[in-house]
Amino acid sequence: MGIKLFTFVLFILAIGAYFVPVKNIQNSVVDKDLPIVVFEKPFMYTLDEKNIHRIVIASQAVKYQNRDEMFNADITIKNQDETKNFVSETLKANFIVKKADIYTAIDNVKYTRDDFIKLNTNEMIYDNTKKIAKNSKPFDGIYNNHSIIGTNLYFDINNNYVTAQNTHFEIDVTKKEKGKK
Numbered sequence: 712m713g714i715k716l717f718t719f720v721l722f723i724l725a726i727g728a729y730f731v732p733v734k735n736i737q738n739s740v741v742d743k744d745l746p747i748v749v750f751e752k753p754f755m756y757t758l759d760e761k762n763i764h765r766i767v768i769a770s771q772a773v774k775y776q777n778r779d780e781m782f783n784a785d786i787t788i789k790n791q792d793e794t795k796n797f798v799s800e801t802l803k804a805n806f807i808v809k810k811a812d813i814y815t816a817i818d819n820v821k822y823t824r825d826d827f828i829k830l831n832t833n834e835m836i837y838d839n840t841k842k843i844a845k846n847s848k849p850f851d852g853i854y855n856n857h858s859i860i861g862t863n864l865y866f867d868i869n870n871n872y873v874t875a876q877n878t879h880f881e882i883d884v885t886k887k888e889k890g891k892k
Contacts, residue, residue, distance in 0.1 A: 842868040
């Protein structure tokens with residue numbers, strides 16, 4: 712009789728356990744954002760048949776499925792448009808995230824175009840296709856020897872259009888004769 716009772720209790724427990732919901736916990740590697748490849752002290756060049764378009768120098772670069780992250784990065788982009796009169800643009804920052812052609816630079820950001828445009832800030836979003844730089848932090852810069860300080864920068868580089876808030880300009884009005892300093 713004891714064995715029949717024991718078997719009956721096990722049967723009831725088995726049926727009860729069958730209907731109790733169980734959480735399905737999956738620790739899938741696919742769900743995690745893991746890097747595809749990590750480069751230590753990379754020198755990366757983008758080139759075609761004619762010349763080099765882009766040079767990237769960083770202390771570390773990490774490639775993910777949909778973005779690239781660079782630490783202590785220095786990106787030089789050569790001018791490909793012959794109608795524009797500059798040679799190259801440089802973007803330096805402690806941390807840069809690149810998604811498609813949009814660079815998000817954070818911490819100690821420095822943007823230069825040859826020797827006539829220089830911007831310093833702690834955050835900048837730069838669209839390499841549209842050539843637009845913008846930020847929401849304080850910045851200072853130099854444009855053709857004219858000083859600018861402000862916040863919330865929007866700079867359309869192709870059209871030489873700048874908007875900013877809380878702006879202070881210092882315009883150098885001294886005229887220099889050719890050949891004299």
